[in-house]
Amino acid sequence: MGNPRKFFDRRDFLRATAGTTVALAAASVTGAAATSASAATRLSIPRDRIAIQLYSVRDKVTSLGFAVVLAELARIGYQEIEFAGYTQNTSILGRQITLQEIRRLLDDNGLRAVGSHVGLGNLRGNLQAELDAAEILGMPHLGTASAPSNTNTVSAYLAAAEEFNTWGRAASARGIKLYQHNHAGEFAFATDQPSVRLYDVFLKNTDPRHVYLEMDVYWAFAGQFRFPGFEPADYVRDQPYRYPLFHMKDGIANPARGDGYDMVDFGAGNMPYEKFVRDIGPRDTHVGIWEHDGGPNAQPNPPGSLGAAERSFNGLTELLA
Known part of the structure; x- marks a missing residue:
């Protein structure tokens, strides 16, 4: 098989975001890019946009319920919520909580829903219902933490890109951005073309107008450890508008571990986050x-997990200060 098809290259991306890139270019021409030292060092991730993926506190969501957990996360200081399911123990209310009730809890606690992880099966067979849920909760993004394909070939990733393009167009029609969240495996090389990185196939063949990426920074660095030859920040700097969301989890380097790191509370590890948040622009x-x-x-x-959430919020706040 020859090189993977390249439906959307960098020129396609620039055309898709022409208004913004033209404005940025004009600002650069007028000298705005060098207005001050503070502008040059401004971080890409605002301190007031710190969110939490509820998978991190899934045990508390199940046992204590959304009302208790969301109130505690708001007290800690989190501003936004990424969901990993919409259920809790039915004994809390005597029935399952509804999406409308979760939305009221978000509003009551001054929280915003930023996104949600659903399975590929939900996107294939229940996409409109998932988009309905996103609209009820007020979330601008809907995504999956599943790999594009479980088959590590160029052809499989090209087929997956086609699927994501279809789902992405449907999401865009509803005003929602579809995204894919990586683990380490997406950075592997294709088994049928060992010089081709699978992540590159997916990125280049998904439409930048309709398919977005949530970079899990921890797993990107784990991918770099396992499959060297790339810098995670380079992907973001090259196409920043495709990366509205990041997963920020920390790790301690451990070369004896398969993925190269031991996951820890944010701020307790030694991953190069300070460099990353500046390098992405x-x-x-x-x-x-x-x-x-x-x-x-x-x-x-x-x-337990709520304590880890508070320690990690403080670590993220310190990083982004």
Whole structure:
């Protein structure tokens, strides 16, 4: 098989965002790009956009319910919520909570829904219902943490890109941005073309007008450890408008581990986040979302995962100060 098709290259992306890029170019021509030292060092992820992926506190959502958990997250200081399901223990209300009730809890606590992770099966067979849920909750993004394909070939990733383009057009028609969240495996090389990185196939063949990316920075660095030859920040700097969301989770380097890191509370690790948030460029509209895959195992418990959420919020706030 030859090189993967390239439906959307950098020129396509620039055409898709022509109004913004023209404005940026004009600003550069007039000298606005060098107006002050503060502009040059402004971080891309605003401090008042710190969010949490509820998967990190999934045990508390199940046992305590959305009302308790959302109130506690608002107290800690989180501004936005990324969902990982919309259910809690039915014993809390005597029935399952509704989307409308979750929306009221968000509003009552001054929180905004920023996105949600759903399975590929939901996108294939229940897309409009998932978009309905996004509209009820007021979220501007809907995504999946599933790999585009479980088959690591160029042809499989090209087929996956076609699927995402279809779903993305449907989401755009409803005013919602569809996104894919990476793990380390997406940065592997194709088994049928060992010089081709799978993530590049997906990125280049999805329509930048309709398909977006949520970079999980931890897993991107784990991908770099396993499949060297790229810098995570380069992807964002090259196409910043495709990355509205980041997962910000921290790790301690551990070369003996398969992925190269041990996941820890944010601020307790040594991943190069300070360099990353500067290297991606000062766009100022990305959302930083804290996540810890093993949050329910956090000690001491109580507070458990909610304690990890508070420690990590403080770590993120310090990074973005």
